[in-house]
Amino acid sequence: MTVAAGIGYALSALGPSLSLFTAVISHKPFLILILLSSTLVWLMSLIALSAVWRGFIPFKTAAWWPYALLILTSVASQEALRLFLWRLYKRMEELLDAFADRVSKPRLVITDKMQIALAGGMGHGVAHAVFFCISLLTPAFGSATYYVEKCSRIPFFLVSAMIALAFVTIHTFSMVIAFSGYSEGNRTDQYFAPVVHLAAGMLYMRSVPILKFEVSIAISEGVSSTTLLEIREDILIFRRCPHLQGIPIAPKNRVSPTEDGSLAAGGPSAYDYHLRLGPKFTGAIIIVTQ
Amino acid sequence: MEGGSILETIGQEIIGVMSPVSICMLLVVLLVYTVYNPSSSAAATTTIRTAANLVYLESPNDSTAQKLEGAILNAVVFVVIITIVTFLLVLLYYYRFTNFLIYYTRFSVFMIFSAMGSSILISIIQRFDIPVDAVTFCVLLFNFTILGTISVFSNGIPIIVKQSNLVVLGIIVAAWFTRLPEWTTWVVLVALALYDLAAVLAPGGPLKLLVELASSRNEELPALVYESRPNVGRNSGARDSSLGLLVAAGLGMSGDNNSGSVELQQIWRDGNTDGTIEIQEREHLVIAVGENERTNGGETEDVREDQGETAPLIRDVDLTERLSRRNDVDNRSDGNRAPQGNEREAMEMEEMNARGIKLGMGDFIFYSVLVGRAAMYDLMTVYACYLAIISGLGCTLILLAVFRHALPALPISITLGSYSTS
Numbered sequence: 030m031t032v033a034a035g036i037g038y039a040l041s042a043l044g045p046s047l048s049l050f051t052a053v054i055s056h057k058p059f060l061i062l063i064l065l066s067s068t069l070v071w072l073m074s075l076i077a078l079s080a081v082w083r084g085f086i087p088f089k090t091a092a093w094w095p096y097a098l099l100i101l102t103s104v105a106s107q108e109a110l111r112l113f114l115w116r117l118y119k120r121m122e123e124l125l126d127a128f129a130d131r132v133s134k135p136r137l138v139i140t141d142k143m144q145i146a147l148a149g150g151m152g153h154g155v156a157h158a159v160f161f162c163i164s165l166l167t168p169a170f171g172s173a174t175y176y177v178e179k180c181s182r183i184p185f186f187l188v189s190a191m192i193a194l195a196f197v198t199i200h201t202f203s204m205v206i207a208f209s210g211y212s213e214g215n216r217t218d219q220y221f222a223p224v225v226h227l228a229a230g231m232l233y234m235r236s237v238p239i240l241k242f243e244v245s246i247a248i249s250e251g252v253s254s255t256t257l258l259e260i261r262e263d264i265l266i267f268r269r270c271p272h273l274q275g276i277p278i279a280p281k282n283r284v285s286p287t288e289d290g291s292l293a294a295g296g297p298s299a300y301d302y303h304l305r306l307g308p309k310f311t312g313a314i315i316i317v318t319q
Numbered sequence: 320m321e322g323g324s325i326l327e328t329i330g331q332e333i334i335g336v337m338s339p340v341s342i343c344m345l346l347v348v349l350l351v352y353t354v355y356n357p358s359s360s361a362a363a364t365t366t367i368r369t370a371a372n373l374v375y376l377e378s379p380n381d382s383t384a385q386k387l388e389g390a391i392l393n394a395v396v397f398v399v400i401i402t403i404v405t406f407l408l409v410l411l412y413y414y415r416f417t418n419f420l421i422y423y424t425r426f427s428v429f430m431i432f433s434a435m436g437s438s439i440l441i442s443i444i445q446r447f448d449i450p451v452d453a454v455t456f457c458v459l460l461f462n463f464t465i466l467g468t469i470s471v472f473s474n475g476i477p478i479i480v481k482q483s484n485l486v487v488l489g490i491i492v493a494a495w496f497t498r499l500p501e502w503t504t505w506v507v508l509v510a511l512a513l514y515d516l517a518a519v520l521a522p523g524g525p526l527k528l529l530v531e532l533a534s535s536r537n538e539e540l541p542a543l544v545y546e547s548r549p550n551v552g553r554n555s556g557a558r559d560s561s562l563g564l565l566v567a568a569g570l571g572m573s574g575d576n577n578s579g580s581v582e583l584q585q586i587w588r589d590g591n592t593d594g595t596i597e598i599q600e601r602e603h604l605v606i607a608v609g610e611n612e613r614t615n616g617g618e619t620e621d622v623r624e625d626q627g628e629t630a631p632l633i634r635d636v637d638l639t640e641r642l643s644r645r646n647d648v649d650n651r652s653d654g655n656r657a658p659q660g661n662e663r664e665a666m667e668m669e670e671m672n673a674r675g676i677k678l679g680m681g682d683f684i685f686y687s688v689l690v691g692r693a694a695m696y697d698l699m700t701v702y703a704c705y706l707a708i709i710s711g712l713g714c715t716l717i718l719l720a721v722f723r724h725a726l727p728a729l730p731i732s733i734t735l736g737s738y739s740t741s
Contacts, residue, residue, distance in 0.1 A: 057326045058334035062713070069706055129325045141326055159702060167698040 030174045030186060035166050038186045042162045042193040046155055046201065053144060060148040067114070067152030072160070074110045078103055100230040107153075108223045111204065114149060115211050142212075143205055150204025154197035162193035199229055333716050335547030336676050337709060340686060343486050344708070347493045347687040348694045348701055350439070354446050390502035394510035401514065405525040412532060421472070424543065428471055428488065432464040436491045471543070478548055485545045489680055493687035497695075504692050508685060508733050515681075515727040530725045544677040676716065682728040686712075689736045700740050707735035 030038075040047075054060040082102075088095045126136045137145075166186060169175065175185045203222035210218025411420055437460050444451055467484040470476045499507070518524040533540045686708050693704040711732030719726050 058328075058330040059326045061334055062330045065706070065709060065713075069710055072703070072706065125325060125329075128329075132325070134325050134328075137325075144326065160699065164699045164702075 030166070030169045030171070030184075032170060034174070034186075035170055038166055038190040039163055041187075042158045042190040042197070043155065045194070046151055046158070046197050049147075049151060049201070054148050054151070057144070060144055063145055063148040064152040064155070067149040068156040069152075070110070070114070071107075071153045071156045074106060075103075075160075078106050097231065101227070104223065104227045104230050108226065111207055111222065112211075114204075115208060118145065118149075118208065143209070146205040146208040147201060149208075150201040151197075153204065154200035157200060158193040158197050161196075162189045165189055195229060199225060332547065332676050333713060336545075336678050336716065337712060339482060339486050339545060339547070340678070340683060340712060341705070341709070343489045343493070343683050344687050344690045344705060346486075346490050347497070347691045350443075350490065350494050351497055351691045351694045354439075354442050386502045387506075390506040393503045394506040397507055398510050398514045401511075402518070402525065405518065405529075409525050409528050409532070412529060425468060425472060428543070429464060429468045431488060431491055432467045433460065435495055436460070436464070436487075439491055439494055478546075482545065482547070485543070485680060486683070488543075489545075489683035489687060492680075493684045493691060496684065496688045497691035501692070501695075504688065505737065508689055509737065511685060512727075512730040512733040515729040519725055519727040526727075527725070540677075543680045545680060545683065546677045676719070678728060682732075685729060686732060686736070689733060689740075693736075693740045696740070703739045704736050707739040708732045711735045 050064075054064060082099065085095075086099075122137060122142070129136045169186065176183075177185050177188070203225060206218050207222040209215070210221065408420070411417075440456075440460065443449070444456075466480075467487065470480045470484045471488070474481075497504070515526075518526040519530075520527065529542075530540065689708065690701055690704050693700045711734070712728065714731050715726060715728050
């Protein structure tokens with residue numbers, strides 16, 4: 030795999046997250062910190078899980094069900110981690126609001142909260158992509174590339190890059206959806222994340238056995254689930270920010286009393302646009318590359 | 320962005336320190352990966368004799384026990400040499416040989432940029448077959464060296480130039496250190512982390528003495544430190560004008576004061592967190608450059624680099640205590656956004672100079688050495704190591720905010736980093 034191809038694979042897995050990072054996260058140092066810490070936490074949870082599974086791997090049988098069990102447990106642990114992060118986030122939100130009051134700045138608005146969730150989810154996604162995709166690329170520099178027999182039409186690295194891309198998007202946006210689901214008690218949103226995660230995981234595993242077409246199907250299904258996620262995300266934002274719909278804000282709709290009416294008068298602020306641009310932009314990229 | 324959300328201001332200092340550390344580590348990893356690949360280059364087979372190698376030259380054929388013994392011996396000798404030199408530094412500083420320290424540091428920075436930097440550049444040129452002739456190379460290197468040496472110490476130069484030259488300095492020294500043999504590197508790193516802990520926190524530790532001396536004289540710490548200044552509020556524009564006024568006041572006065580220069584004087588005396596300027600009261604408003612120390616270039620003197628490089632992480636304590644508010648970044652940025660009158664302006668100048676965490680160059684270098692050594696194994700090790708170091712740095716910065724005095728930045732990160740590499 031040449032260096033140019035390697036960089037291409039790395040960018041196709043991480044490109045949208047890089048653009049999201051530059052557009053939304055890099056402007057706010059706090060979000061960068063959230064990203065780094067969520068990467069760390071995700072990695073540590075994986076290490077813990079691998080310690081548990083260490084005794085059983087590698088599987089001697091060729092049957093599919095041990096792998097299914099493995100994926101089930103890992104998805105379950107990651108969703109448990111998400112809940113745990115939600116609890117942590119609630120506590121941090123109180124601290125942040127108290128801090129904001131002390132320095133007489135506005136409290137956390139809904140878009141701020143979504144951005145925090147976005148940064149957290151992206152930390153997970155980037156960790157996944159780096160560990161499952163980029164780690165395959167660097168030892169493979171040099172001449173020639175690698176094809177799996179089961180799927181001899183696409184280089185192996187491209188497959189892994191596409192799957193990593195799907196998972197990055199899933200992780201990033203399911204965090205936002207899950208957090209807003211938890212905060213509002215919306216059951217569909219709360220169950221959306223684990224279901225999609227599990228489905229994507231199982232599809233990924235389905236590419237392991239027999240037919241090569243399965244791989245492409247798995248990819249496209251993963252990607253379509255992520256686009257579903259993004260549509261969901263857009264609807265979420267749209268619903269939450271009535272001022273984006275041109276509706277004048279009633280005081281009870283706003284989180285912080287200091288802002289009632291002011292945003293409606295001034296129009297949506299800059300960072301709302303950024304957040305709206307993000308998912309649409311990445312969605313466009315993903316659809317175009319397919 | 321307008322809006323003034325607190326998300327924009329929290330953590331600005333931390334990111335201001337973490338991003339140069341990340342950049343330094345990234346570039347060292349790239350350098351090690353492309354140029355110094357131990358499997359390909361001949362550099363690994365020729366061992367350099369540095370202060371870290373004085374006792375035992377490791378070769379791949381020795382047994383494990385022998386290597387471990389030799390590495391420990393090396394590390395002990397290295398730490399002893401560093402301790403002696405740091406005490407020497409404290410002594411010199413105590414007897415006010417600060418000018419000597421400044422000039423020596425300048426000379427050593429010059430040597431690092433020119434000698435060590437040039438050898439790294441040459442190996443890069445060889446690796447990538449860049450068509451450059453010797454004359455052009457010399458001219459460019461000379462320019463770069465002079466600019467680097469000047470920018471590291473003066474303060475008429477934009478802070479970004481100074482910061483990037485400090486990062487390049489860190490990269491050069493770290494790239495050299497990664498050429499040490501493997502076991503020696505690990506044991507030296509661990510030994511240095513322990514030494515850092517002792518030197519900064521223990522009552523007789525040289526670095527603690529140094530920090531206390533510097534703060535009791537209200538002077539700048541004589542070290543090569545990276546200073547991150549978040550760019551909220553006024554910056555170099557106001558500084559330059561006040562610097563100009565200050566110089567004029569200094570040259571024109573002999574010790575007598577009109578109220579204007581007294582005010583400036585006081586402000587600048589309080590503004591001692593500024594990287595390079597201090598006023599020595601004894602010498603009638605002479606403006607002295609208060610940043611010194613540090614090391615050298617050349618192989619047998621590798622050790623001296625570390626005396627300053629293990630300078631601790633410092634947050635300016637005096638200044639923040641002078642402000643009546645708490646030690647919150649946002650308070651200061653708040654103050655910066657709403658200037659009202661002279662008093663506020665004075666405080667703002669203090670704030671402007673006071674803000675920002677200082678990280679000693681030694682920390683940069685040894686983090687990068689750790690990551691560079693991890694890069695010789697595998698890229699995933701690098702990633703895990705990087706995350707461990709960043710989290711260690713974050714913990715240290717949080718502890719800094721809690722304890723508010725100089726803290727050693729090495730121990731936590733190196734512990735986590737070496738644990739994650741093994």
